Amino acid sequence: MTSDSISVAQPARAAQPAPVGSAQNTLLAGFLFSLVTVGLAVYACYLTIIVAETGIWTLVLGAATGIVVLLAIGTFVPLIRGVKQQARSTRAAANGDVVEARTYRSRAAHSAWVALGSCLPIVFIAVFTLFLLANDHAVQTTFFDASFMAKSVRDVTIAFGENIKIALLAEILVLGWALFIALARLMPTDAGRPIRWLATAYVDVFRAIPSIIVIYLVGFGLPLAGVPLLSDLGPTWSAVLALTLTYGAYVAEVYRAGIEGIHWSQVSAARSLGLSYGKTMRFVIVPQAVRKVTPPLLNDFIGLQKDTALVTVIGTVDAFTQAKIYSSNYFNLSSVTVVAILFIIITIPQTRFVDRLLARDARRQMSKG
Amino acid sequence: MAFLELNDVEKSYGENPVLRGVTLHIEKHQVVCLIGASGCGKSTLLRCVNALEEIQGGDIRLDGDVVSGEGIDVNALRRKVGIVFQSFNLFPHMSVLNNVTLSPIRVLGRSRADAEAQARTLLKRVGLEEKASAFPDQLSGGQQQRVAIIRALAMNPEVLLLDEITSALDPELVAEVLNIVRDLAEDGLTIIMATHEMSFAQEVADQIVFLHEGVVLEQGTPKEIFGAPTHERTQVFLKKIVAAGRL
Ligand SMILES: Nc1ncnc2c1ncn2[C@@H]1O[C@H](COP(=O)(O)OP(=O)(O)OP(=O)(O)O)[C@@H](O)[C@H]1O
Ligand SMILES: [Mg+2]
Numbered sequence: 384m385t386s387d388s389i390s391v392a393q394p395a396r397a398a399q400p401a402p403v404g405s406a407q408n409t410l411l412a413g414f415l416f417s418l419v420t421v422g423l424a425v426y427a428c429y430l431t432i433i434v435a436e437t438g439i440w441t442l443v444l445g446a447a448t449g450i451v452v453l454l455a456i457g458t459f460v461p462l463i464r465g466v467k468q469q470a471r472s473t474r475a476a477a478n479g480d481v482v483e484a485r486t487y488r489s490r491a492a493h494s495a496w497v498a499l500g501s502c503l504p505i506v507f508i509a510v511f512t513l514f515l516l517a518n519d520h521a522v523q524t525t526f527f528d529a530s531f532m533a534k535s536v537r538d539v540t541i542a543f544g545e546n547i548k549i550a551l552l553a554e555i556l557v558l559g560w561a562l563f564i565a566l567a568r569l570m571p572t573d574a575g576r577p578i579r580w581l582a583t584a585y586v587d588v589f590r591a592i593p594s595i596i597v598i599y600l601v602g603f604g605l606p607l608a609g610v611p612l613l614s615d616l617g618p619t620w621s622a623v624l625a626l627t628l629t630y631g632a633y634v635a636e637v638y639r640a641g642i643e644g645i646h647w648s649q650v651s652a653a654r655s656l657g658l659s660y661g662k663t664m665r666f667v668i669v670p671q672a673v674r675k676v677t678p679p680l681l682n683d684f685i686g687l688q689k690d691t692a693l694v695t696v697i698g699t700v701d702a703f704t705q706a707k708i709y710s711s712n713y714f715n716l717s718s719v720t721v722v723a724i725l726f727i728i729i730t731i732p733q734t735r736f737v738d739r740l741l742a743r744d745a746r747r748q749m750s751k752g
Numbered sequence: 753m754a755f756l757e758l759n760d761v762e763k764s765y766g767e768n769p770v771l772r773g774v775t776l777h778i779e780k781h782q783v784v785c786l787i788g789a790s791g792c793g794k795s796t797l798l799r800c801v802n803a804l805e806e807i808q809g810g811d812i813r814l815d816g817d818v819v820s821g822e823g824i825d826v827n828a829l830r831r832k833v834g835i836v837f838q839s840f841n842l843f844p845h846m847s848v849l850n851n852v853t854l855s856p857i858r859v860l861g862r863s864r865a866d867a868e869a870q871a872r873t874l875l876k877r878v879g880l881e882e883k884a885s886a887f888p889d890q891l892s893g894g895q896q897q898r899v900a901i902i903r904a905l906a907m908n909p910e911v912l913l914l915d916e917i918t919s920a921l922d923p924e925l926v927a928e929v930l931n932i933v934r935d936l937a938e939d940g941l942t943i944i945m946a947t948h949e950m951s952f953a954q955e956v957a958d959q960i961v962f963l964h965e966g967v968v969l970e971q972g973t974p975k976e977i978f979g980a981p982t983h984e985r986t987q988v989f990l991k992k993i994v995a996a997g998r999l
Contacts, residue, residue: 648839648840651799651837652842653843654804654826655804655834656907657828657859658827
C-alpha cells in the first residue's frame, strides 16, 4: 500500500506503462460462455414450444424456458459493465493513474466473474430441460406426467401422513432411548461394567445392520415367532420399533460424544456441591450436552424420516407404497416423483434450520475467542 | 483434637506419588494458606479433603469423624466442605440464580422460594444482586468467581476450600475476589486456601503451610514463615516469590 502510493507520487515512475489487461481474458471467457448459455436456453425454449401437443406442461415449461432465455441474456449486463470498467482502467493506465487503473481492472474482472457464475445455473436448467424433452418427451412423461401426478397426489399425500406419524413416534422414542443407552455406556465404576458392555454391544449391532433388514426382521419376524405382545404390534408400530432400534444406536453415540465433550471440571464442580452422580448428569452434564448435539441429532432425524420409506417392505401403506400402487397400474413413475417432492418439502426447512444452529454455534465460539 | 485433621495422607496418581504423608491440623475459624511451587500438590490436597480424589494412605477427620476412605457418605461430607476452583466453576447453561440455588434445592431439599431468598441475600453481599438472571458468559472473571464463592456458601459449609481462585483473573479483578475472602475470614469461616497471593496470605492467614514435593515442609504464622523461614527450601521459594514481585 505505502510503497504503491509513493510510486504514484513520483512522476518519473508514472510515465512507465502500468501492468493492466488481465481482466480482458476473463471478460472474453465471460462473453463466450454467455453466448453458449443463450444458445442453449433458446434451443431448450424452442424445443419445448414446438415439440409437444399443448398441455399444462408445455405452458409451464415454455414460460420457464422463456424466463431462462431472458436470464441468459441478462448475463450480458455485468459483462457490459465489465467492459466499461476495463475501458476506464485502460484510460487511467494511459494517464499514469496506477491506483485507478488497478481498481477498475479488479472491478472489471469481478464483473466478468459475476457473469460467468450466473451462467452456470442457467446452463444447468437448460440442460435439464433438454433432458426432460429427450426421446420425444419420454423423460418428462415418465417422471413428471402432470395429469398423473395430479391424479395420485391426493392419495400419496394422505399416505405420507403415515410416514410422518412413524417418524414422529420413532423420534420421540429415540430421544429417550438413546439417552438411556448413552448413559449406560458411560456408567462409572466396576459395577457398571456389564451394563457398559451390554450397551456397547447393542450400539455395535444396530449400527451394523442396515435399517431395511431391521424393519423386515421386526415386521415379519415378530409376528411369525408369535412373541406375545410384540407380535400384535401391527405394521406401523413394527416400523416405529425397528427405526427406534436402529436410530437409537446412532443417536446414543451422538449423545455420548456430547456428554464426553463437556469439560470434566463441570463434574467436579457439581459433585463438590454435594450433587450425586445421577443428579450431576441430570442437572448439569446432560442439559449442556443436549444443547451441543442438537445439530448432529437433527441430521440423524432427517435420515430417520427418509428411512420411513423403507417400511414399504413390510406392507405398511406409506406414501411410497401408495405411489408404487399407482405407478404399477399406469406404468408411470410420476407418482413416485410426488413422494420425492414431499420428502424434499419436509427436509429442506430442517436442513436450513440445522445450518442456522451451526452458524450460531460458530458465532458463539468466535465471540468467546 | 483439631477441627480438621489430615493424618499422614498419601495420594498417588498411578505410580506417581503426589502427597507423601501430609499431616495437618486445623482449628475451627482458622484461615490457612497453602503455598508452594507449582506441582507440589496443593490442588490435590484440597481435592482429597473434598473427597473428589481417593486417598491411598492415612486418614482425614472432620470434627472427629473419619471422612476419607471407602464407604463414607461423600455427598454428606461435601455439604460441610465447600470448594471453589481456579476456573470452569459455574454451570454455563444456568442463570446465576439457578447456579446458586441448584444444590440447596436438589441436595438439601429446600423450597425454591427459600433458596432464592438466600441466594439473593448472598448475591447482595458480594454486590451482584442485579446479575441474578445473567448467564455466566455475561459476567467478568471476577464476577464469576464471586458467584462461585457464594454458590459454595449457599450450602452453609463448615469449611471452605479455595484453590487458587484468583490466578485465572486479570490483576485488576483480583482485589474484588480477595475482599470477599477477607470478609468471610473475619466472619469466622474456616478456610483453606491454596494461593500465590503472598501479601494477601500474610495479611489474612492465621497459618501458612509450605508444601514441598508432597509433604508439609514448614508451617507457622505468617510472621514466622515470611519473616524467618527455617527451612532452606522455604527460603529459596520465598526468594523466588520476592524476585517475581509478589511479596
Ligand atoms: N488427574 C491427574 N492425573 C495424574 N497426575 C495428576 C493429576 N492431577 C495432578 N497430577 C499431578 O500431581 C502433581 C500435583 O498436582 P497439583 O495440581 O496438586 O499441583 P499444584 O500444587 O496445585 O500446582 P499448581 O500451583 O500449578 O496448581 C503434579 O505433578 C500433577 O502432574
Ligand atoms: Mg493447583
